[in-house]
Amino acid sequence: xxxxxxxxxxxxxxxxxxxxxxxxxxxxxxxxxxxxxxxxxxxxxxxxxxxxxxxxxxxxxxxxxxxxxxxxxxxxxxxxxxxxxxxxxxxxxxxxxxxxxxxxxxxxxxxxxxxxxxxxxxxxxxxxxxxxxxxxxxxxxxxxxxxxxxxxxxxxxxxxxxxxxxxxxxxxxxxxxxxxxxxxxxxxxxxxxxxxxxxxxxxxxxxxxxxxxxxxxxxxxxxxxxxxxxxxxxxxxxxxxxxxxxxxxxxxxxxxxxxxxxxxxxxxxxxxxxxxxxxxxxxxxxxxxxxxxxxxxxxxxxxxxxxxxxxxxxxxxxxxxxxxxxxxxxxxxxxxxxxxxxxxxxxxxxxxxx
Numbered sequence: 001x002x003x004x005x006x007x008x009x010x011x012x013x014x015x016x017x018x019x020x021x022x023x024x025x026x027x028x029x030x031x032x033x034x035x036x037x038x039x040x041x042x043x044x045x046x047x048x049x050x051x052x053x054x055x056x057x058x059x060x061x062x063x064x065x066x067x068x069x070x071x072x073x074x075x076x077x078x079x080x081x082x083x084x085x086x087x088x089x090x091x092x093x094x095x096x097x098x099x100x101x102x103x104x105x106x107x108x109x110x111x112x113x114x115x116x117x118x119x120x121x122x123x124x125x126x127x128x129x130x131x132x133x134x135x136x137x138x139x140x141x142x143x144x145x146x147x148x149x150x151x152x153x154x155x156x157x158x159x160x161x162x163x164x165x166x167x168x169x170x171x172x173x174x175x176x177x178x179x180x181x182x183x184x185x186x187x188x189x190x191x192x193x194x195x196x197x198x199x200x201x202x203x204x205x206x207x208x209x210x211x212x213x214x215x216x217x218x219x220x221x222x223x224x225x226x227x228x229x230x231x232x233x234x235x236x237x238x239x240x241x242x243x244x245x246x247x248x249x250x251x252x253x254x255x256x257x258x259x260x261x262x263x264x265x266x267x268x269x270x271x272x273x274x275x276x277x278x279x280x281x282x283x284x285x286x287x288x289x290x291x292x293x294x295x296x297x298x299x300x301x302x303x304x305x306x307x308x309x310x311x312x313x314x315x316x317x318x319x320x321x322x323x324x325x326x327x328x329x330x331x332x333x334x335x336x337x338x339x340x341x342x343x344x345x346x347x348x349x350x351x352x353x354x
Contacts, residue, residue: 045103049096053131056092057138063088064142089135096131191242199241206238214265225260225293229253232267232289239275247279248286255293260354262298263330267291269323270302270348277346278304300350306343 064085072081189207192200213231236251243249274287285305292299320339327335327350334353341347 045105048099052099060088061138061142065146069146092135093131188239188242203238203241206234210234222261223264225257225262244281246284251289253291257293260293267300269320274302274304280307298352302348304346306346
């Protein structure tokens with residue numbers, strides 16, 4: 001939209017310049033005799049030259065812009081284009097010269113000169129600075145308007161292609177998040193089923209609700225923050241079904257969460273990561289998840305203990321990488337993601353300006 005406005009503004013400026021050339025500059029560049037006429041418009045020769053020049057230059061303006069440049073120059077027929085311009089200039093000069101030589105004022109001048117000198121002959125001038133200048137100005141304005149219009153169109157097309165590429169990439173990344181989430185959740189349910197836990201049916205039901213969200217709500221570009229919080233709580237509840245008392249989970253939200261809209265599935269990869277690498281069935285461990293929201297900012301923190309490598313679940317490892325890429329595209333310059341890790345803790349701090 002911005003490019004279209006700039007394009008229209010540039011076209012307006014060039015059109016004003018073109019009309020100035022067609023209607024105003026001929027008064028400067030076309031010949032008239034100030035000694036014999038009080039003003040240019042009182043000279044039939046000048047008026048005829050002015051009208052004819054305007055018609056020819058207007059035709060050339062659009063002819064060059066809409067036919068010569070696209071059909072010849074754009075197809076690299078440079079010599080044909082140059083010869084066409086020179087031919088049109090020669091025709092323009094010839095028509096103006098014919099008007100000039102056949103004008104009553106010029107004929108009267110020739111007769112007067114013949115009376116004084118019977119051998120007088122009218123000198124032919126093949127180069128007229130005034131008409132040539134008008135033609136060159138028209139050529140420059142016409143070519144510039146076409147080049148500028150094509151540049152704006154190319155830039156608009158480039159931005160549209162970039163936008164489509166980003167949408168395609170975002171869709172791909174989002175589609176990668178869902179299988180990644182499903183993969184890790186099925187691992188949790190598998191752990192329950194192996195032990196014949198009576199929590200398995202409840203876990204399947206929770207998974208059903210979670211997958212309904214990932215298949216329906218998360219396909220939108222934006223969702224209410226409250227929906228994301230409910231989704232995260234369901235996931236945490238599902239994970240807690242298989243945990244022992246050695247694992248302490250804290251999930252707290254504060255602030256105006258009901259009025260905030262964000263992109264979907266931004267927090268769950270970090271929460272998944274915390275459960276994958278931050279819990280142990282044999283050692284005390286903890287996961288602390290905090291979310292603070294206001295009208296303009298969302299602050300998400302997730303801190304988990306780092307347990308021995310032998311206790312880690314297998315996974316695809318794509319969740320956090322995809323989330324980082326989505327943040328770069330969805331919130332360019334409007335987010336801050338800090339990940340700190342050591343042998344004891346893994347901490348994620350995500351700040352979104354919404």
